Amino acid sequence: MASGISLRNVRKSFGATEVIKDIDLDIDPGEFVVLVGPSGCGKSTLLNLISGLETLTGGEVLIGGNRVNDVPPRDRDIAMVFQSYALYPTKTVHQNITFGLQTRRIPKDQQEEAVAEFSRLLQIDHLLHRKPGQLSGGQRQRVAMGRALVRKPAVFLFDEPLSNLDAKLRIEMRTEIKKLHQRLGKTVVYVTHDQIEAMTLASRIAVMDNGHIRQFGPPEEIYENPVDLFVAGFIGSPPMNMLPGRIRHGEGRVAVDVGEDLHFVLPSKLSEGLSVAEGHEVVLGLRPETIFAAGTELPGPDRFLFERPVEVVEPTGPDTMIVFEIGEVEVIARVRPEDARPPGTPFSFEADMSKAKLFDAKTGRAF
Amino acid sequence: MRARRTSGIVRPKGLRSTLMRALLFAVLGLFCLYYLVPLVVMVSTSLKTLAEIREGTLLSLPRAISFEAWAKAWDSACVGVRCDGLRPFMWNSIAMAVPAVLLSTALGAINGYALTKWRFPGADWIFALILFGAFIPFQVILLPMARTLGLLNLAGTVPGLILVHTVYGLAFTTLFFRNFFVGVSNGIVQAAQVDGAGFFGIFFRIVLPMSIPAIVVTVIWQFTQIWNDFLFGVAFTVGDSNPVTVALNNIVNTSTGVKEYNVDMAAAIIAALPTMLVYVVAGAYFVRGLSAGAVKG
Amino acid sequence: MARSPISQFSPARWLERRLPVIVVSPLFALSLFFVYGFIAWTAYISFTPSGVMPVYDFQGLAQYERLWATPRWYVAIKNLFIFSSLFIAISMAIGILLAILLDQRVRAEGLIRTVYLYPMALSFIVTGTVWKWMLNPGLGLQRLMREAGFENFTFDWLVNSHYAIYTLVIAAVWQSSGYAMALFLAGLRSVDDEILKAAAVDGSSPWKTYTSIVLPILRPVFLSTVIILAHLAIKSFDLVVALTGGGPGYATDMPATFMYAFAFQRSELGVAAASATMMLMTIIAIIVPYLYSELRKTA
Numbered sequence: 001m002a003s004g005i006s007l008r009n010v011r012k013s014f015g016a017t018e019v020i021k022d023i024d025l026d027i028d029p030g031e032f033v034v035l036v037g038p039s040g041c042g043k044s045t046l047l048n049l050i051s052g053l054e055t056l057t058g059g060e061v062l063i064g065g066n067r068v069n070d071v072p073p074r075d076r077d078i079a080m081v082f083q084s085y086a087l088y089p090t091k092t093v094h095q096n097i098t099f100g101l102q103t104r105r106i107p108k109d110q111q112e113e114a115v116a117e118f119s120r121l122l123q124i125d126h127l128l129h130r131k132p133g134q135l136s137g138g139q140r141q142r143v144a145m146g147r148a149l150v151r152k153p154a155v156f157l158f159d160e161p162l163s164n165l166d167a168k169l170r171i172e173m174r175t176e177i178k179k180l181h182q183r184l185g186k187t188v189v190y191v192t193h194d195q196i197e198a199m200t201l202a203s204r205i206a207v208m209d210n211g212h213i214r215q216f217g218p219p220e221e222i223y224e225n226p227v228d229l230f231v232a233g234f235i236g237s238p239p240m241n242m243l244p245g246r247i248r249h250g251e252g253r254v255a256v257d258v259g260e261d262l263h264f265v266l267p268s269k270l271s272e273g274l275s276v277a278e279g280h281e282v283v284l285g286l287r288p289e290t291i292f293a294a295g296t297e298l299p300g301p302d303r304f305l306f307e308r309p310v311e312v313v314e315p316t317g318p319d320t321m322i323v324f325e326i327g328e329v330e331v332i333a334r335v336r337p338e339d340a341r342p343p344g345t346p347f348s349f350e351a352d353m354s355k356a357k358l359f360d361a362k363t364g365r366a367f
Numbered sequence: 368m369r370a371r372r373t374s375g376i377v378r379p380k381g382l383r384s385t386l387m388r389a390l391l392f393a394v395l396g397l398f399c400l401y402y403l404v405p406l407v408v409m410v411s412t413s414l415k416t417l418a419e420i421r422e423g424t425l426l427s428l429p430r431a432i433s434f435e436a437w438a439k440a441w442d443s444a445c446v447g448v449r450c451d452g453l454r455p456f457m458w459n460s461i462a463m464a465v466p467a468v469l470l471s472t473a474l475g476a477i478n479g480y481a482l483t484k485w486r487f488p489g490a491d492w493i494f495a496l497i498l499f500g501a502f503i504p505f506q507v508i509l510l511p512m513a514r515t516l517g518l519l520n521l522a523g524t525v526p527g528l529i530l531v532h533t534v535y536g537l538a539f540t541t542l543f544f545r546n547f548f549v550g551v552s553n554g555i556v557q558a559a560q561v562d563g564a565g566f567f568g569i570f571f572r573i574v575l576p577m578s579i580p581a582i583v584v585t586v587i588w589q590f591t592q593i594w595n596d597f598l599f600g601v602a603f604t605v606g607d608s609n610p611v612t613v614a615l616n617n618i619v620n621t622s623t624g625v626k627e628y629n630v631d632m633a634a635a636i637i638a639a640l641p642t643m644l645v646y647v648v649a650g651a652y653f654v655r656g657l658s659a660g661a662v663k664g
Numbered sequence: 665m666a667r668s669p670i671s672q673f674s675p676a677r678w679l680e681r682r683l684p685v686i687v688v689s690p691l692f693a694l695s696l697f698f699v700y701g702f703i704a705w706t707a708y709i710s711f712t713p714s715g716v717m718p719v720y721d722f723q724g725l726a727q728y729e730r731l732w733a734t735p736r737w738y739v740a741i742k743n744l745f746i747f748s749s750l751f752i753a754i755s756m757a758i759g760i761l762l763a764i765l766l767d768q769r770v771r772a773e774g775l776i777r778t779v780y781l782y783p784m785a786l787s788f789i790v791t792g793t794v795w796k797w798m799l800n801p802g803l804g805l806q807r808l809m810r811e812a813g814f815e816n817f818t819f820d821w822l823v824n825s826h827y828a829i830y831t832l833v834i835a836a837v838w839q840s841s842g843y844a845m846a847l848f849l850a851g852l853r854s855v856d857d858e859i860l861k862a863a864a865v866d867g868s869s870p871w872k873t874y875t876s877i878v879l880p881i882l883r884p885v886f887l888s889t890v891i892i893l894a895h896l897a898i899k900s901f902d903l904v905v906a907l908t909g910g911g912p913g914y915a916t917d918m919p920a921t922f923m924y925a926f927a928f929q930r931s932e933l934g935v936a937a938a939s940a941t942m943m944l945m946t947i948i949a950i951i952v953p954y955l956y957s958e959l960r961k962t963a
Contacts, residue, residue, distance in 0.1 A: 401838070
């Protein structure tokens with residue numbers, strides 16, 4: 001029942017502005033793909049091209065193996081949840097949910113059955129006779145989901161569905177959406193600008209920037225092996241620390257000189273295949289959780305110890321962020337709350353270099 | 368009016384949708400004709416000679432273009448006993464409309480500002496009472512107004528008409544500005560207060576410069592209303608002080624002599640020219656005024 | 665807590681705080697006098713035996729009895745009813761039709777809208793003048809059709825006392841239907857785009873999207889358009905004067921022209937005041953509930 005989606009050389013321009021620049025993407029049946037990127041990167045446009053709410057400028061879109069370029073949205077076997085929910089304000093919740101069934105001339109009893117099933121699932125069965133204006137934000141969200149689910153389409157499209165909810169509800173609904181996907185097994189394409197939503201929901205993430213897909217892969221891969229500086233900086237919160245420096249060879253090892261007499265020694269798995277000249281400009285990427293108070297973790301290989309004064313201390317509850325400076329760059333370390341020290345005190349840090357990433361400063365690509 | 372962002376939706380192609388599209392444009396085109404034909408007839412008749420009008424039909428175009436009717440309508444057609452054409456009455460209308468528009472707009476602006484940004488107890492009631500004035504049938508104030516103008520020694524004069532239009536335009540202008548100011552953030556006024564500006568300081572230095580669109584809409588609306596008014600003109604002026612609408616009606620409905628349709632049409636166009644010009648130049652603002660007239664904020 | 669010097673009384677601060685009221689008061693007083701004072705004045709005249717000149721002896725409802733015993737008043741009421749119901753119904757129908765058609769991705773939309781709406785910029789006197797010429801049986805439409813080969817075509821409504829009222833409808837619809845179109849189009853455009861997209865995904869045809877989703881959302885626009893057109897109809901005076909002059913005879917009289925004729929031509933101030941009061945009552949019955957609901961919404 002779930003269909004795969006394929007995009008081939010997809011392009012979209014509005015007037016002279018090219019919004020989608022030659023995108024290829026293959027989504028497997030039953031997959032949960034999240035399109036994530038900063039605002040204006042083209043992610044919503046790409047979703048609208050899949051739904052048929054925008055017409056392609058070039059290339060083709062296939063749903064379930066069929067070319068749908070000229071197929072209107074209603075015949076694409078899709079359902080969509082919108083950012084504003086787009087509930088029909090003059091219709092009751094019940095009428096909102098059944099509208100798509102009516103237009104498809106589904107028999108009344110089947111409609112009722114479907115409404116009963118999904119309104120119970122979404123816990124909106126007590127709201128069926130209300131109008132959207134009488135619902136809270138979270139309830140509207142559930143109705144919008146119900147309207148999409150009840151049609152049992154092959155593909156679900158979500159356009160930033162949680163961005164109008166408060167933080168607590170957003171986490172609740174996130175879990176709910178994940179549960180629904182696990183239960184129904186339909187293909188989902190989900191647009192968000194929130195990288196945490198992307199990480200928690202996706203089976204694969206497509207990180208978009210400026211009309212291109214920078215990287216497409218499972219969340220762990222995107223997190224652990226970002227292909228370039230953009231992806232590395234976009235995914236992760238707080239973001240990855242980026243230390244510009246130069247390559248130094250010596251004593252059978254390779255290090256990155258980030259100034260202030262700090263030479264971060266690269267682990268062998270990074271330095272081995274590396275063929276760059278002495279002094280080559282690079283960016284060393286260290287996620288905050290790979291920098292901690294010296295001696296607080298089990299010892300391991302490829303550790304690098306250094307000392308810096310604490311600038312700012314930011315407790316978050318489970319962890320405390322310590323901000324310090326290397327050269328002009330602010331660096332964040334994630335330490336246990338009990339290891340925190342007041343600003344101004346010198347602090348011994350330990351970096352797990354086995355988790356470090358190395359990027360070419362010119363091209364931004366990962367080595 | 369903004370365009371839709373739904374215009375990209377993929378639609379089925381084929382003969383049926385092509386036919387529907389053709390039908391759509393046919394209907395739209397027919398209605399264009401419906402609205403335009405009277406204008407064409409008006410212009411073409413005004414350019415014909417009387418003889419040609421008697422020979423031809425409504426839609427026949429003038430064989431030779433003649434501006435005689437225009438010249439006559441402008442300065443020698445007879446309005447009552449006076450035969451100076453529309454010219455003196457155009458001046459009356461301008462002398463009436465310009466001050467009345469400026470006064471009613473200025474007063475409406477300050478009124479709307481005080482009622483929305485400095486809400487005091489009863490402000491809503493005051494607004495509702497003022498607003499109702501925009502909807503009364505003016506017949507209900509004709510007799511007292513005639514008497515009051517007499518007492519003020521303004522009966523039958525242009526200044527009298529300015530007073531009438533200002534007073535009864537106030538309800539509309541207050542409504543326009545109130546609707547505009549409701550959409551202006553109170554934070555701006557509060558910030559200006561913290562910065563030490565007072566009631567008038569905030570109005571002139573902060574609120575008024577933001578209100579240019581509202582001012583344009585109001586001025587256009589008031590100008591159209593006042594220029595096109597007939598009731599006040601016919602009730603409160605006599606002969607020489609008539610505005611142009613009254614003079615036009617007198618030219619057209621005079622029962623003496625030969626009926627000169629070409630002069631009637633030329634006079635009608637002349638009387639309509641100022642508001643048409645405003646419409647062509649600032650149509651978008653005109654439409655906004657029309658929708659604002661529907662009260663909605 | 666000790667009183668800070670700031671909270672002490674100062675005349676300048678007192679003035680500053682009262683300034684909004686001080687500014688609004690004279691304007692409000694103006695409005696009270698010229699609107700409500702005059703309404704009361706007119707209402708009072710209607711209770712007096714005023715003729716050529718106003719007199720102020722109270723005599724009760726005699727003028728209303730005279731008014732309602734005047735056949736011409738009944739003609740005016742009946743005309744108002746015919747005129748306003750046709751005028752509102754036809755203008756609304758054309759307005760909705762054109763608004764929906766213009767909403768279909770029409771390239772020249774701006775131009776077409778300009779054409780549909782320009783009559784609204786004209787004075788009713790100009791509209792009356794041009795339609796009077798076009799409907800003139802001698803040289804107008806009738807002649808045009810006869811020359812075109814329809815020898816027996818007759819269109820003499822303008823001079824026919826049974827049909828003259830409909831010529832007013834024709835001219836008024838021509839002038840104001842574009843206005844209805846503009847109000848509806850603005851309404852259509854204010855509907856959230858995502859709702860229309862949702863309907864497209866839900867499989868709704870364009871026709872069904874309008875009838876079952878968009879038009880129900882526009883119910884408030886319907887209401888305000890009816891009210892505005894009704895208000896225009898009740899006040900219509902200029903068009904009658906310019907197109908038919910209330911004639912033939914008084915066949916196309918309306919309350920507005922009736923009042924004017926009795927006040928300024930027949931010098932029956934009492935009856936005129938009574939008829940004006942009746943007009944006001946009608947407007948109040950329509951406008952006040954509408955304003956009340958509108959103001960409650962925005963307040």
